[in-house]
Amino acid sequence: MRNIYDSHAHYNDEAFDEDRDGLLSSLPEKGICAVINCGTDLASSEFSLSLAGKYPFIRAACGIHPHEASACPGDYLEALKELLKRENCVAVGEIGLDYHYDFSPRDIQQKIFEEQIILAKELDMPIIVHDREAHEDTLRLLRKYKPKGVVHCFSGSAETAKETLALGMYIGLGGAVTFKNARKPLEVAAAVPDDRLLIETDCPYMTPVPFRGRRNDSGFIPYAAEVIAGVRGVSPEAVLELTRQNANALFKTDF
Numbered sequence: 563m564r565n566i567y568d569s570h571a572h573y574n575d576e577a578f579d580e581d582r583d584g585l586l587s588s589l590p591e592k593g594i595c596a597v598i599n600c601g602t603d604l605a606s607s608e609f610s611l612s613l614a615g616k617y618p619f620i621r622a623a624c625g626i627h628p629h630e631a632s633a634c635p636g637d638y639l640e641a642l643k644e645l646l647k648r649e650n651c652v653a654v655g656e657i658g659l660d661y662h663y664d665f666s667p668r669d670i671q672q673k674i675f676e677e678q679i680i681l682a683k684e685l686d687m688p689i690i691v692h693d694r695e696a697h698e699d700t701l702r703l704l705r706k707y708k709p710k711g712v713v714h715c716f717s718g719s720a721e722t723a724k725e726t727l728a729l730g731m732y733i734g735l736g737g738a739v740t741f742k743n744a745r746k747p748l749e750v751a752a753a754v755p756d757d758r759l760l761i762e763t764d765c766p767y768m769t770p771v772p773f774r775g776r777r778n779d780s781g782f783i784p785y786a787a788e789v790i791a792g793v794r795g796v797s798p799e800a801v802l803e804l805t806r807q808n809a810n811a812l813f814k815t816d817f
């Protein structure tokens with residue numbers, strides 16, 4: 563197996579400070595062919611780009627996460643645009659809305675999300691969307707601008723998935739499909755068409771069962787792939803292969 567394309571990771575996270583280089587160097591021998599490392603603010607976006615410069619299988623996404631929306635500088639759009647134009651940057655992300663934690667006021671989250679969608683359209687780049695308990699407002703903005711992109715770690719219902727797909731978006735699934743309470747993610751995993759599914763870790767978070775509680779990394783993707791394959795009635799290998807092809811299509815990469 564050499565076709566694992568992890569479409570969403572945060573190897574910049576401090577959880578990897580002690581062994582980042584050793585771990586990343588070991589990923590190709592575990593079958594990982596590509597990783598999209600997502601920034602959550604300007605500094606982590608810059609870090610994503612430096613990882614992409616160092617490891618040939620990593621590409622960067624740069625963007626302001628809703629948690630960081632109220633902390634980002636007033637002139638962030640200019641700085642972000644410069645990062646997005648750099649070599650190895652393939653997406654605007656991760657961006658979106660989080661009404662679960664509400665770390666930034668909702669009106670500011672919406673403003674920063676909307677501005678970044680507009681920037682992505684201007685640069686003709688896909689977006690990587692974080693939507694936690696904010697399905698309606700997320701869909702409203704996707705409907706308004708019709709960007710290309712993926713709703714990562716998809717947590718909506720099969721009905722919300724249907725509307726997201728109708729807008730042309732991809733759906734990203736990961737460790738959550740293995741959790742005990744995974745009714746909705748499994749319904750979604752069964753329903754997404756072959757050409758719209760991506761697989762991801764969101765590491766260091768969302769570690770799949772049976773390793774829940776430990777730090778996640780791309781090497782654990784086969785556990786999510788196995789569950790997704792089960793509900794789709796195909797082999798894990800087939801899920802990894804189609805998600806690799808889909809990620810290449812969305813991010814215009816060739817892994």
Ligand code: NI
Nearest residue numbers: 570600656764
């Ligand atoms: Ni993330």
